[in-house]
Amino acid sequence: MAHLPSRLFDYSSACMLSFFPEMTDPPYKIWYNRCIVIQREVKALLVNKAYKFRIYPMKEQERQNAKTIGCSRFVFNHFLAKWNDTYQETGKGLTYNACSAQLPHLKEELSWLKEVDSIAIQSSLKNLSDAFSRFFKQQNKAPRFKSKKHPVQSYTTKQTNGNISMEGNQIKLPKLGLVRFAKSREVEGRILNATIRRNPSGKYFISILAETDVQPLEKTESAIGIDLGMTDFAILSDGQKVDNHRFTTKMEKKLKREQKKLSRRAQHAKNNGIDLLDAKNYQKQKRKVARLYEKVMNQRADFLSKLSTDLIQNHDVICIEDLNTKGMLRNHKLAKSIADVSWSSFVSKLTYKAEWYGKTIVKISKWFPSSQICSACGYHDGKKSLEIREWTCPVCHTHHDRDVNASKNILAEGLRMVASA
């Protein structure tokens, strides 16, 4: 029973009937009740997990990749233009089905479209119609034409009949065959789709989306508060300070130097009347900067993954500030952009992992004065300027580290909220 899709249990009894139409009499009720009991025991959740790996296509595979990306872009732009024209003429746009029906004719006309993965082309069309749906729901701006010059080039292909699979340290992909990849972990569950990307650094990556069952983690009876740091990334209420700041600072200096070099080369090309696209030294340097930036971001993502998993494994309740109120962490532009991205990505990682593994995230209002209250006695000491890193409570004389004290207050406030909910 345990391996029945857990999704089944989430449906109402009416839905159960559609799964098991023959179960209309009392026996069905017994069955259904048993399901409820099992749900309490198992509670496995069917979730989509994303995996990202670097891939190392051979020259021929690189050419095929470029072709597929080109064709996907062509189809997207082709139908976007048609869609816009139709809208101008008739006041109504097209539909996915209408475009899809035209695809075979288009392929007859332009035979090179047949040389690439047909599912990729179909997905590109689906992307377009999804973009229009979001636009009509006012969630997005109108879809725009895809440009060859966009720094990240990609295409997506879907799983059908085992066309995407992992074989050792190689991935089997439609029209490409086996591509070597940097296997850092096992892909669990059923592969849904794969997106192949070419980054500005010239490296190729694959993102795989797989559907898998996750089991809730064991309860630890522990709760923790997290303060978003000024100098450290996170300060925990148990006194721990976590950051990979030293790494980022080092890389930051390096990046700054290389970026300066890049702008010097741009200026040099300009002075000599050379178009930047043709300026070889400039393009070379541009790739170098992109590679460095990518390295910083990857390292950061890795750090955030590990930290969030660690917290989820070790605590049942995690209390955190609601917003990146201290987003203006460090003054440098780059540090700021990394910190900003990091915070939102950290909170979203914590949130979905909590959902997967049956843990609780409590978000505290950004107006909660976490750094003004003495966590030992509750005395409200008033606002403190940012330079004050430590202080002593005038009432109970406890000496506080500003950030650790704040995270203790965040924990207390979070637990209060859980108790009163």
Ligand SMILES: [Zn+2]
């Ligand atoms: Zn006090």
